[in-house]
Amino acid sequence: MKNYEINTIPKRIIGMQNLEEIFNQNGYLVCQSSGEKIYNFDDIVAVFLPINPATDQVVAVHNKYAPEFIRKCVLSMIEL
Numbered sequence: 001m002k003n004y005e006i007n008t009i010p011k012r013i014i015g016m017q018n019l020e021e022i023f024n025q026n027g028y029l030v031c032q033s034s035g036e037k038i039y040n041f042d043d044i045v046a047v048f049l050p051i052n053p054a055t056d057q058v059v060a061v062h063n064k065y066a067p068e069f070i071r072k073c074v075l076s077m078i079e080l
């Protein structure tokens with residue numbers, strides 16, 4: 001955690017709160033891996049994708065797709 005700015009963790013909390021707010025408004029979130037609607041909040045995995053050292057983008061992924069989604073994200077970063 002030494003490499004993160006002190007504000008990164010609070011921003012992640014806000015990102016998760018934003019996902020929860022959207023879920024509460026719509027009753028679902030769209031899985032960024034499959035495009036399917038997720039109606040059970042307990043099935044959601046929040047994935048934080050690094051934009052730069054101080055900023056992440058939070059996306060919702062269904063827990064059954066999360067391992068493969070993370071693997072593809074990591075592979076794409078390695079290939080850069």
